[in-house]
Amino acid sequence: MSGLAAGIRLAYYGQRVCILEKHAISGGLNSHYSKDGRRFDVGLHAMTNFVQKGVKAAPLSKLLRQLKIRYDELDLVEQSFSLIEFPGAKVRFANNFGLMAEDIAKEFPSEIDGFLKLVEHVKNYDDVSLNAQYVSSREVVATFIKDPVLLDMIFCPVMYYGSAVEDDMDFSQFCIMFKSLYLEGFCRPQIGVRHLLRILQKKFKENGGELKMRCGVKKLYKHNGRVSAVELEDGSMLEGTKILSSVGVCETYNLLEEGDKSPSKPGQLSFVETLLILDKLPKDFGRDETITFFCREDKFNYRCPKGKTHDPMSGVICIPNNFQFSDKPLEEGIVRFTSLADYNSWKDLSPEDYLAAKDVFVKDQIKHSGFADKLEGHIVYTDAFTPMTVKKFTSHINGAIYGAPGKVKDGTTPYENLYLCGTDQGFLGIVGALLSGISMANLHLLR
Ligand SMILES: Cc1cc2nc3c(=O)[nH]c(=O)nc-3n(C[C@H](O)[C@H](O)[C@H](O)COP(=O)(O)OP(=O)(O)OC[C@H]3O[C@@H](n4cnc5c(N)ncnc54)[C@H](O)[C@@H]3O)c2cc1C
Structure with a gap:
């Protein structure tokens, strides 16, 4: 591109x-x-x-x-809306910023003032300077947000859609991603x-x-x-x-x-992804959101799962059907799951072990999706990619996304x-x- x-x-x-x-x-x-x-x-x-x-x-x-x-x-x-889903808390965001502020005010009432101040700080920060030095986003954002769960929830989508750094990211990059996700939003051709x-x-x-x-x-x-x-x-x-x-x-x-x-x-962070084709539309089993960023553990880890092919405990679920199509809706139901992965755990697998490991992460991603029961008996086609695929098509060392x-x-x-x-x-x-x-x-x- x-x-x-x-x-x-x-x-x-x-x-x-x-x-x-x-x-x-x-x-x-x-x-x-x-x-x-x-x-x-x-x-x-x-x-x-x-x-x-x-x-x-x-x-x-x-x-x-x-x-x-x-x-x-x-x-x-445009997207319908997207969701950040952590144990015990959900925050939605959409292409109008009001929804996110509304949900944060509801779920974390003591944090809303800090969050709105963070938004102002992000808007006024010079994030495109070509000479700026690395500044830790975690440190800056923690001066505005005190609740560790909300802090992780804000970081989860921003990191999954644009951090090459584990657990933290440069504040300029954070501002660019924050504005592009939360203040502007999602669409697709x-x-x-x-x-x-x-x-x-x-x-x-x-x-x-x-x-x-x-x-x-x-x-x-x-x-x-x-x-x-x-x-x-x-x-x-x-x-x-x-x-x-x-x-x-x-x-x-x-x-x-x-x-x-x-x-x-070189970077370390790679992904595995599954694509499922379904014989029914996700909205017919109650899924109206376009993208879900989730964490199924108390602490969100955005880190290469060293020694493991994948880490299904956090990730992204995209439902392309839930963009607001006007005249050309997608004919079949589609769900995509993305999880963190370790290139080194994939690179030496024999062809048989590689296929078996693919099978394992597909099953794991379905299991942690939060709607595994709704998918049962409705999957008509499955495809998946691994860090090896990322390496092949981008030539990035370690398949670093x-x-x-x-x-x-x-x-x-x-x-x-x-x-x-x-x-x-x-x-x-x-x-x-x-x-x-x-x-x-x-x-x-x-x-
Ligand atoms: C799986 C995946 C999903 C993504 N999903 C999204 C998304 O939903 N939304 C979004 O905004 N962004 C997404 N991104 C990120 C986005 O695609 C990238 O940020 C963007 O495409 C990067 O573009 P680029 O030009 O920097 O590099 P690349 O897209 O990596 O392009 C580099 C090109 O160089 C070629 N190349 C490499 N080595 C050589 C060589 N030696 N000689 C000749 N050619 C070579 C490669 O074949 C490739 O075509 C995704 C990325 C990936 C990998």
């Missing part, structure tokens, strides 16, 4: 630009596939940062302007992520961009403080005046001839014509990746 967005900006300004993509389909793991006659989105739960048409000062509006995409072209549908990818590819090609699929980059050659050439996996060589890499910070440094030491260590914990916010490297964009520049999610591509192209390649 970040590569396509950067490519569109450069193509608009008449640059000769070429995108090299290792796979046959764009989007990394936030893409789509067909299997057994059905079409699926691989990753998409929701696009964050929803705003209504016409709102000008918002990340979504900014990126549409920069990419010259009309708001209506995205064909967005009606037919799924393929719609957005098609728009991006079309814009890029129409403006003269060259998209080379199945063209993995093998090595970046250095000469006099610059990257002088790019070697592809088929052995061919390319030259370019400037290179923007969206493959991750450690991964980019590993591509450099003789390897270079990355300024950040949100890349490295240390982000390179200004996108620079020691090489004067090599820059970073996307996940490891620090803007996460679909909207974040698109904005990252745009801002790095504007800052480093167009000035």
Whole structure:
């Protein structure tokens, strides 16, 4: 996504630009596939940062302007509402902020003033500064929220949708995610992520961009403080005046001839995900929410479950049917479960053990869903991905879903014509990746 967005900006300004993509389909793991006659989105739960048409000062509006995409072209549908579910407490949030404040006032009456002050603090914080140092979000948020359960509840969605750091995150990143989830909200293109990818590819090609699929980059050659050439996996060589890499910070440094030491260590946090197709709609068994972020234990742990294939005790449940479709509702019931996973527990499994371990986490996720009884006898199709799938389709070391914990916010490297964009520049999610591509192209390649 970040590569396509950067490519569109450069193509608009008449640059000769070429995108090299290792796979046959764009989007990394936030893409789509067909299997057994059905079409699926691989990753998409929701696009964050929803705003209504016409709102000008918002990340979504900014990126549409920069990419010259009309708001209506995205064909967005909004969430119904989402849910944060912890033992003994539930808080809903929706695309109007009032619902969250209302539920917090009801469930945690002594915390509502602190929460509203936190909202003001987040709104006024300079979260896009490219030079900001790491500030612990847990420490900042604890000055506003005293109840440890509410504190964890606020962090759970924000972390699941955008933290590469275990148990805590940079406060700038927290503010970006807080605004994009709680103050703006969720939507999706009606037919799924393929719609957005098609728009991006079309814009890029129409403006003269060259998209080379199945063209993995093998090595970046250095000469006099610059990257002088790019070697592809088929052995061919390319030259370019400037290179923007969206493959991750450690991964980019590993591509450099003789390897270079990355300024950040690789990420650890990966996910397993199950997709279930049902022969009935979730609303028919009482599930109206779009996304649930849950924790089934007293303490929420957002941490790599080292030594275990997965940790089913917290996670995300997405029910795509519960977006407010206008004319093209999804025909079958769909539920997706996401849980934290440890890449190292997957990487050496034999094919048989791998399949068996997949079976275990699917069953575990159903068991901890809170509506296992309602699913019984209604599952007509199951698919699942593991950290190995994340590694395959993003090339992130350890299948780290949100890349490295240390982000390179200004996108620079020691090489004067090599820059970073996307996940490891620090803007996460679909909207974040698109904005990252745009801002790095504007800052480093167009000035
Ligand atoms: C499973 C999953 C579900 C997600 N769900 C959501 C969601 O619901 N909503 C949301 O907002 N965000 C979601 N995200 C996050 C969002 O998809 C990412 O933040 C965003 O797509 C990252 O874009 P990117 O450009 O930084 O990198 P990536 O999407 O990782 O793209 C990097 C690209 O580089 C290619 N590549 C890697 N190595 C090489 C090489 N050597 N040569 C050539 N090409 C190479 C890869 O094939 C890939 O296409 C999800 C992510 C994942 C993995």
